[in-house]
Amino acid sequence: MTEFVLVAGAWLGSWAWDGVVSELRAAGHGVHALTLSGLAEKQGVQAGQQTHVQDIVGEIERLDLRDVVLVGHSYSGIPVGQAAERIGDRLAHVVFVDSNVPADDESFLSGWPGGRAMVEASMAANGGFWAPLTEADCHGQGLTDEQIARIVGGCTPHPGATLSEPAVLARPLGGLPATYIKCLLDGAEPTDDVAELLKSEHWELVEMDTGHWPMISQPRELARILLRCAGAS
Secondary structure: OOEEEEEOOOOOOHHHHHHHHHHHHHOOOEEEEEOOOOOHHHOOOOOOHHHHHHHHHHHHHHOOOOOEEEEEEHHHHHHHHHHHHHOHHHEEEEEEEOOOOOOEOOOOOOOOHHHHHHHHHHHHHOOOEEOOOOHHHHOOOOOOHHHHHHHHHHOOOEEOHHHHOOEOOOOOHHHOOEEEEEEHHHOOOOOHHHHHHOOOOOEEEEEEOOOOOHHHHOHHHHHHHHHHHHHHO
């Protein structure tokens, strides 16, 4: 039995995976959707990026999970990528869902120069937090009005320290068994750093014809891809 560990991106909690969780459990697997420190029901907890890495590693070790398919969406690809190398032989496969990927000694913000000023301005105006999504942010992403309302209603401010703290990697990510899921409504091509990683024999690219939040817009289709990743591992 595969153990899926699902980590949502900025502003979101474990609730974002509800539709995927039910599909994976129906297929007979263990599923653990994780809320990172400082978000959703864990608001008020101080968190930097390494806190989020430890959230993931700690949960896997606490539950003594093996044959883990570790899944990171958007921002959480950065802590997930670091956690994937730290859990050693517990890892079967890592899946990056339209996500950022970590680079040693680089932060989320340093890896996104085009958006850095916007995020830093939001943090300055919101007490060090990145302000939650608005309805306008979700348009054009394959979401219904109801799905947009669910995302916006569930978002909480994102701790700014997690965006500025650098990643720590002991070895290149290209050596990990990995799948990158590119959501085409959020851009037709992977970013340059992801494209470089996809040159590795251990990485594969899967495309989805939906927007940046496929766990909300196409949970069944996303679950099918994750199940295939588990089979590949």
